[in-house]
Amino acid sequence: xxxxxxxxxxxxxxxxxxxxxxxxxxxxxxxxxxxxxxxxxxxxxxxxxxxxxxxxxxxxxxxxxxxxxxxxxxxxxxxxxxxxxxxxxxxxxxxxxxxxxxxxxxxxxxxxxxxxxxxxxxxxxxxxxxxxxxxxxxxxxxxxxxxxxxxxxxxxxxxxxxxxxxxxxxxxxxxxxxxxxxxxxxxxxx
Amino acid sequence: xxxxxxxxxxxxxxxxxxxxxxxxxxxxxxxxxxxxxxxxxxxxxxxxxxxxxxxxxxxxxxxxxxxxxxxxxxxxxxxxxxxxxxxxxxxxxxxxxxxxxxxxxxxxxxxxxxxxxxxxxxxxxxxxxxxxxxxxxxxxxxxxxxxxxxxxxxxxxxxxxxxxxxxxxxxxxxxxxxxxxxxxxxxxxx
Numbered sequence: 001x002x003x004x005x006x007x008x009x010x011x012x013x014x015x016x017x018x019x020x021x022x023x024x025x026x027x028x029x030x031x032x033x034x035x036x037x038x039x040x041x042x043x044x045x046x047x048x049x050x051x052x053x054x055x056x057x058x059x060x061x062x063x064x065x066x067x068x069x070x071x072x073x074x075x076x077x078x079x080x081x082x083x084x085x086x087x088x089x090x091x092x093x094x095x096x097x098x099x100x101x102x103x104x105x106x107x108x109x110x111x112x113x114x115x116x117x118x119x120x121x122x123x124x125x126x127x128x129x130x131x132x133x134x135x136x137x138x139x140x141x142x143x144x145x146x147x148x149x150x151x152x153x154x155x156x157x158x159x160x161x162x163x164x165x166x167x168x169x170x171x172x173x174x175x176x177x178x179x180x181x182x183x184x185x186x187x188x189x190x
Numbered sequence: 191x192x193x194x195x196x197x198x199x200x201x202x203x204x205x206x207x208x209x210x211x212x213x214x215x216x217x218x219x220x221x222x223x224x225x226x227x228x229x230x231x232x233x234x235x236x237x238x239x240x241x242x243x244x245x246x247x248x249x250x251x252x253x254x255x256x257x258x259x260x261x262x263x264x265x266x267x268x269x270x271x272x273x274x275x276x277x278x279x280x281x282x283x284x285x286x287x288x289x290x291x292x293x294x295x296x297x298x299x300x301x302x303x304x305x306x307x308x309x310x311x312x313x314x315x316x317x318x319x320x321x322x323x324x325x326x327x328x329x330x331x332x333x334x335x336x337x338x339x340x341x342x343x344x345x346x347x348x349x350x351x352x353x354x355x356x357x358x359x360x361x362x363x364x365x366x367x368x369x370x371x372x373x374x375x376x377x378x379x380x
Binding site: 111153 | 340356358
């Protein structure tokens with residue numbers, strides 16, 4: 001058994017919370033689920049959920065085994081010069097897809113979004129409330145532009161990694177950045 | 191039974207050819223399958239396959255129930271002014287997604303590409319050899335740019351129709367064109 005630094009009881013409690021969270025998100029969607037409801041379903045105190053995970057979006061990220069935490073995305077967007085947001089976001093995204101440990105859950109996510117209206121609905125409200133609205137507020141941008149930028153990145157993942165259509169599949173990250181980053185930047189320039 | 195204008199024997203032969211084509215594309219991929227091999231598997235003369243469908247890419251479109259024929263896409267790209275390619279292609283694409291009879295097979299295609307490496311491989315070689323290389327030759331463009339344009343359209347479909355993330359899902363076609371067409375156009379301007 002791998003040494004995790006957690007006591008067995010803690011690990012079990014954490015897993016119980018995640019299982020309850022998956023149920024709650026599936027039943028109520030991201031918008032309807034609450035930390036309080038997840039804690040009740042897991043039979044623990046809400047403070048313990050906060051202790052293990054922090055906020056609701058972090059519970060969501062852990063429960064669905066999402067390949068990234070949107071807080072990291074928001075930080076990456078906001079740090080550094082605004083006229084290079086496109087390149088920063090794209091390099092972060094390409095890096096996540098290059099590493100096997102984040103690539104596999106990304107692929108699983110694309111599959112489940114395409115196959116399950118429930119998962120699609122959860123992801124939709126998660127993106128809307130936990131990711132896009134935060135970035136839109138911080139950058140004072142219409143969210144329509146952010147969904148367009150997200151669509152370019154999602155489609156790039158489909159063509160480069162899922163379809164693996166050439167020559168996009170074999171292009172270097174630098175070649176992809178040179179071609180696509182200005183496009184993403186454009187969506188961030190009002 | 192619906193009146194199709196075809197005699198029953200013809201309809202059966204056509205279905206036999208399509209079933210053989212699906213087998214051949216699944217076994218050999220788009221690149222490896224041939225009209226001759228499909229005809230042999232269906233027990234008909236290759237001339238009959240040409241008679242019913244025309245070229246190999248048209249057999250592929252029919253066998254996989256694809257929502258568009260790439261010939262239409264190529265025609266749309268090449269007719270009209272080059273500096274409005276982005277808008278023409280995008281309006282064609284949005285129109286296909288708006289109509290239920292093309293939207294359903296588009297969705298099915300996105301799902302099967304995400305779920306089956308075999309379907310992804312067939313689609314990949316089909317896109318590379320039957321769609322992108324033709325357009326690249328006609329417009330004298332690097333195919334990397336075309337795959338980037340295709341990625342923007344595929345991602346737009348994911349966010350607008352599969353995820354249905356707001357406000358992209360409820361935006362009018364005109365709003366989407368105003369925001370995204372210049373981006374697609376950029377990929378077509380070397």
